[in-house]
Amino acid sequence: GAGVSQTPSNKVTEKGKYVELRCDPISGHTALYWYRQSLGQGPEFLIYFQGTGAADDSGLPNDRFFAVRPEGSVSTLKIQRTERGDSAVYLCASSGGLAGGLDTQYFGPGTRLTVL
Amino acid sequence: GENVEQHPSTLSVQEGDSAVIKCTYSDSASNYFPWYKQELGKGPQLIIDIRSNVGEKKDQRIAVTLNKTAKHFSLHITETQPEDSAVYFCAASSSSGGYNKLIFGAGTRLAVHP
Numbered sequence: 001g002a003g004v005s006q007t008p009s010n011k012v013t014e015k016g017k018y019v020e021l022r023c024d025p026i027s028g029h030t031a032l033y034w035y036r037q038s039l040g041q042g043p044e045f046l047i048y049f050q051g052t053g054a055a056d057d058s059g060l061p062n063d064r065f066f067a068v069r070p071e072g073s074v075s076t077l078k079i080q081r082t083e084r085g086d087s088a089v090y091l092c093a094s095s096g097g098l099a100g101g102l103d104t105q106y107f108g109p110g111t112r113l114t115v116l
Numbered sequence: 117g118e119n120v121e122q123h124p125s126t127l128s129v130q131e132g133d134s135a136v137i138k139c140t141y142s143d144s145a146s147n148y149f150p151w152y153k154q155e156l157g158k159g160p161q162l163i164i165d166i167r168s169n170v171g172e173k174k175d176q177r178i179a180v181t182l183n184k185t186a187k188h189f190s191l192h193i194t195e196t197q198p199e200d201s202a203v204y205f206c207a208a209s210s211s212s213g214g215y216n217k218l219i220f221g222a223g224t225r226l227a228v229h230p
Contacts (some may be wrong), residue, residue: 004159031215042220043121043160056147056217057156058227091159095216101169105218107159 002026002110006092009094012114021077021111025094032075033105034067035091043091049075064099089113118143120208122221129196130229137224139206140188146208147183149189150217154203154223164191165203196228 005016005024012017019031035043037096045059049069057067058092064082079086089112119142129135142151147168152160166173166180166189168213173180177196182189189208192201203225 033216033218035218037159038221042120042207042223043218045217045219048217050215055215056213061183091161102216104150104162104165105216107161109157109159110206 003104004080004092004094006090006111008111009109010112010114012116014116015082015084017082017115018077019082019113021079021090021113023075023077023094025092026075026106027073028094029094029096029106030072031095031103031105032069033093033095034075034077035093037089037091037110039077039088046090047079056089082113084115086088087113087115117208118146118208118219120219120221122206125222127228128227128229131196131198133196133199135191135193135196135226135228137191137204137226138188139190139204139208139221140148140186141208141230142187142220143208143210144184144187145210145212147211150181150207150218151180151191152205152207152220154205160226161204161215177194193226194227199226199230200213201226201228 032049034046036042048056051072064080089110093107150165154160179192206221
């Protein structure tokens with residue numbers, strides 16, 4: 001079956017612009033995670049959704065970052081007033097959301113964001 | 117909060133040799149430890165995971181060991197092949213919140229030379 005998909009695969013923008021990054025999780029997965037991966041580093045947690053609600057947004061760097069998942073499936077990560085330091089690969093992962101939480105996360109290919 | 121350290125940062129082996137990557141974690145509440153393989157331009161792919169109720173798990177050429185007392189876990193790859201070349205990440209998480217917030221190590225770049 002289809003895995004996690006992310007669009008666009010690459011996004012180049014100018015400092016100060018607004019961007020949206022989209023994630024399509026595996027069908028039926030209730031849990032959705034966003035991570036950010038800087039060059040040469042491991043992914044860093046940004047936000048977790050269970051269904052439509054953001055259950056943990058403690059990893060969002062500041063209030064320029066926001067994410068939604070209005071129908072409990074597709075999620076959009078929104079970044080306002082982009083800065084050069086926002087340049088990274090943004091990864092989305094989904095899981096079945098089993099009770100207890102220790103189920104496998106499946107990652108998408110990521111969106112590489114470059115802020116000029 | 118949780119902190120995961122991973123060593124070495126780079127590892128070069130000859131085809132057929134074994135490779136070992138080690139990670140330590142700080143949060144004693146962590147109970148889930150996955151390993152991911154990431155190839156260039158792709159997202160991380162789970163290769164094996166272990167939960168805190170077992171000390172070792174094996175899947176063909178790959179094995180993971182966990183020492184909860186010392187708070188460290190290791191990935192062992194035997195009979196390495198060139199296609200094993202990639203960046204490997206360990207991670208740790210606690211299910212205390214009912215979900216799986218993964219904390220990753222910085223990664224190990226493995227090169228397998230024919």
